[in-house]
Amino acid sequence: MSTAATLRRALAVVRPRCGRSPRGRFLTRSYSEGVRRTTKAVRKTAIHRGFWVETESPSSWTVESSSESLLSESELISLGHPELRQPVLLHRPWLRDACQCDVCVDPSSGQKRFATVDVPGDLPVSNAVRCEDGSLEITWENDFHTHGTHVSRYPRQEIEAYFSKRENDPQKRRLWDREVLESLNPFYGYTEFMDGKADYLSAMATLRSHGAIFLRNVPLSKHCVELLAFKIGILQHTFYGKSWDVWSKPDAENVAYTSSYLGLHQDLLYMGDPPRIQLLHCLKNTCQGGESLFSDGLRAGSQLKSGFPHMLGPLAKQRVGYHYQKGEHHYHRDRTILNEYSGAAYWSPPFQTPWQPLKKTPKGIEHYKAWKEAARKFKSLLEQEEYVYEYKMKEGECAIFDNLRVLHGRRQFDTSTGERWLRGAYVGNDSFKGKLHSLNNALPRAQYPHIVEQAMGLLRT
Numbered sequence: 001m002s003t004a005a006t007l008r009r010a011l012a013v014v015r016p017r018c019g020r021s022p023r024g025r026f027l028t029r030s031y032s033e034g035v036r037r038t039t040k041a042v043r044k045t046a047i048h049r050g051f052w053v054e055t056e057s058p059s060s061w062t063v064e065s066s067s068e069s070l071l072s073e074s075e076l077i078s079l080g081h082p083e084l085r086q087p088v089l090l091h092r093p094w095l096r097d098a099c100q101c102d103v104c105v106d107p108s109s110g111q112k113r114f115a116t117v118d119v120p121g122d123l124p125v126s127n128a129v130r131c132e133d134g135s136l137e138i139t140w141e142n143d144f145h146t147h148g149t150h151v152s153r154y155p156r157q158e159i160e161a162y163f164s165k166r167e168n169d170p171q172k173r174r175l176w177d178r179e180v181l182e183s184l185n186p187f188y189g190y191t192e193f194m195d196g197k198a199d200y201l202s203a204m205a206t207l208r209s210h211g212a213i214f215l216r217n218v219p220l221s222k223h224c225v226e227l228l229a230f231k232i233g234i235l236q237h238t239f240y241g242k243s244w245d246v247w248s249k250p251d252a253e254n255v256a257y258t259s260s261y262l263g264l265h266q267d268l269l270y271m272g273d274p275p276r277i278q279l280l281h282c283l284k285n286t287c288q289g290g291e292s293l294f295s296d297g298l299r300a301g302s303q304l305k306s307g308f309p310h311m312l313g314p315l316a317k318q319r320v321g322y323h324y325q326k327g328e329h330h331y332h333r334d335r336t337i338l339n340e341y342s343g344a345a346y347w348s349p350p351f352q353t354p355w356q357p358l359k360k361t362p363k364g365i366e367h368y369k370a371w372k373e374a375a376r377k378f379k380s381l382l383e384q385e386e387y388v389y390e391y392k393m394k395e396g397e398c399a400i401f402d403n404l405r406v407l408h409g410r411r412q413f414d415t416s417t418g419e420r421w422l423r424g425a426y427v428g429n430d431s432f433k434g435k436l437h438s439l440n441n442a443l444p445r446a447q448y449p450h451i452v453e454q455a456m457g458l459l460r461t
């Protein structure tokens with residue numbers, strides 16, 4: 001958690017004692033209640049949002065605590081703002097804990113040198129000032145950690161965040177159906193991607209927003225897919241290996257053999273930590289058929305949630321079992337199809353266990369029937385033609401998609417007419433999230449309408 005988030009969280013539990021505020025009002029309610037009342041009744045410009053207050057000029061805060069109160073036993077430091085009647089209260093032990101100086105946090109490892117519980121409750125302060133650069137400087141006396149005077153400086157952006165409009169969870173995700181993805185045409189060049197410059201950033205932004213991109217002109221080497229994976233995060237090694245082949249060759253003994261249709265699914269849902277990103281590099285594709293299919297599970301889930309709310313319960317409660325059992329590799333995991341809050345979906349019928357979890361009672365059977373009806377609806381939201389992006393990959397192309405969001409499948413193909421060879425690799429969830437976070441400021445920004453609005457707009461059934 002960032003320091004800002006930690007600071008904000010701590011604000012949630014700070015409740016001032018009853019007493020006189022610097023502006024002469026009695027504080028008898030919790031802080032947040034007070035601010036809500038104040039802002040609603042008195043100042044229309046200052047809006048209370050959770051633990052934040054939204055002011056016109058976040059930089060206009062001042063230290064309100066008097067020098068006497070600083071040296072007193074008070075456990076608070078008050079920051080005032082002309083647009084607010086009540087101060088923002090910082091809890092001293094919590095503020096001391098947040099110090100990021102080299103004495104408190106090892107600069108090379110980034111690790112804290114003391115635990116939060118080591119910070120005492122009694123923390124005399126000899127000085128609290130707003131510096132010229134807008135930061136807050138606190139001078140602690142008889143410091144528990146340094147056994148002397150300790151000066152902490154809290155950066156401007158951390159402090160102003162308490163008075164600022166919170167970045168209102170911008171909608172970074174864009175739901176898509178076939179039409180949306182076709183018009184986006186998310187194709188990028190391999191060399192440009194590996195360069196890590198503008199095209200790479202734009203591709204990564206699309207992978208974040210839409211969960212699917214395609215690269216062209218990827219060299220026809222087995223190892224390229226691994227090199228690509230490391231541009232996106234850390235390769236996730238599974239029992240398939242670091243990278244693996246999906247390979248079909250003509251079979252002279254059975255020329256009529258046709259590799260069958262593979263329905264839309266996600267990979268490795270039977271694992272506790274299924275891969276986040278999947279890469280499929282096409283090295284050969286001369287067979288007839290074998291078109292790749294993709295469908296946005298987040299869209300389908302969000303559409304079901306918004307358009308058919310009575311079906312949400314069964315899909316968000318009833319678990320589905322997935323497994324893999326071959327040789328020494330035994331995996332099993334139960335998951336619900338939908339996440340009630342996020343609309344995220346898990347769907348992988350080919351890997352279901354034969355015995356699905358079911359209560360053998362009249363109620364259990366009713367639930368199962370309701371679940372099945374809802375699951376059938378969900379399937380139609382995934383599979384209807386207008387929702388599926390279909391593309392026959394060419395040699396030297398690589399599909400890169402979010403396995404926890406986008407489902408993939410392929411049409412049947414005829415191995416008597418040629419060869420089909422894909423090389424795949426996975427990237428782990430944490431490492432992909434970390435990569436996006438590290439790139440955050442560099443990624444081109446796009447804000448999309450709220451997800452419910454998008455889902456309803458794309459709903460055609």
Ligand SMILES: [Zn+2]
Nearest residue numbers: 099101103104
């Ligand atoms: Zn420090």
